[in-house]
Amino acid sequence: MSLLEKINETRDFLTAQGVQEPEFGLILGSGLGELAEEIENAVVLDYADIPNWGRSTVTGHAGKLVYGDLAGRKVLALQGRFHFYEGNSLDLVTFPVRIMKALGCQGVLVTNAAGGIGFGPGTLMTISDHINFTGRNPLIGENLETFGPRFPDMSNAYSKDYRKTAHQVADKLGIKLDEGVYIGVSGPSYETPAEIRAFKTMGADAVGMSTVPEVIVAAHSGLNVLGISAITNHAAGFQDELNHDEVVAVTERIKEDFKSLVKAVLAEL
Template sequence: MDRTYLDSIGSAAVYLKSKGIEHPAVGLILGSGLGELADEAEDSIVIPYEDIPGFPVSTVEGHAGQLVYGTLGGKKVLAMQGRFHYYEGYSLESVTFPVRVMKALGVETLVVTNAAGGVNSTFNPGDLMIISDHINFTGVNPLMGKNESTLGPRFTDMTEAYDKEYQKLIRECAEAQGLSVKEGVYFGLSGPTYETPAEIRMIRTLGGDAVGMSTVPEVIVAKHAGLRVAGISCITNYAAGMQANLDHAEVVEVTTRVKESFKSLVKSLIEKL
């Protein structure tokens, strides 16, 4: 990590402050088909990624590619409508750059969401899963290379990657809404191919309940930066070998179907944070 990267974080933060973004308490990363939640923020300021110094641009269908600042659940939030992925050809420094900028702006809590394939045989498309932990099987780590001590420690403790108190809050919010939620381990792979049936059998054996191509790098960097993290997956399909075939259109269709319960759950969580 070099001086240029640190300067880029500072430049992005200065630019966003100049646009009226002040003291956001909660950062939100909204995955495929889930970005509509940010549209409900009150008194919002919307900034396209391409306008922000140092920001990459999202290339995935179902990702709007903009930052939304406003009030949601009574808190000032900074929401990413669409994220960046390693499989798009970005370095992990670029993938996680927005998390660094959120920290620089004062964010203390990060809520990550994603669309994921259900590996656990008790899960069904449309289920929401509280992420209790993750397995990084991407083969890479965003903290590799020279550590910048002003951003976080050389060795980051991942014992509680997903805040246990926040997990409890999500369960309470779901219960209050009469919403049944699952709980499990998110298994992170690099993508962009979907997994083979043999890989899914391996993931199940290793303890994965849901599988996806995002989230893990951002959470690692959030913990490095000292943020508290809550995570929710939308189970959009049965994993390979559990249904006939896999395609991204199904991911977007299922997230569209469950978006109302997803939005109400995240909003009530933000209220309680």
């Protein structure tokens, strides 16, 4: 079965389950999936029950697709994403973004937990741009002409209007919201101190193991993107050791600000 046939099959399955014309897709990163529990009139599907869908194997990723109403908007939320480092193909990693486009979403809010290069733990950061340091591109292979061009422009992959709205909303709520460049790596090992020094020289403010493939596909598909990183730890070389438990713990501390921000942004977009 071709990628396009898989997309159509999954779209039709979700439509039959009651997923009708979502306005926004939400990709919720490590420890951030709790926001999906606030969705009203929810249709909840286990990833295992969705044809052609992937599996989420990382702590902090619940593995459920939730559709319903949030802040007055119809949303389709992923409680947990698929990562390249889990052994998934990039077609599978980015498949949910294709589905969001196929179902009619106008925009995607993509979130992640990231290591801070320019910012410290507990910071919320909108992504202004990214550096693809994974060594891979999800658009390699046959181009899906119905989604976008062979050579998509990435100049404005992260919507300026969405970012402006996010900062205006944060100011109103009294939430500190920084902005910076995200560098995406393949993982699963954390970066070395030498790599982080190199990334800082390259202009990166945060580093993580997700987001970049999804945003490339979203840009190819003509979807508007707002990216938000929750800085959960200092990157290598700025603290003694790195571990995923700390990521989940810091995310727990800042999740209320995160949830308030995303809901208020959705209401304004």
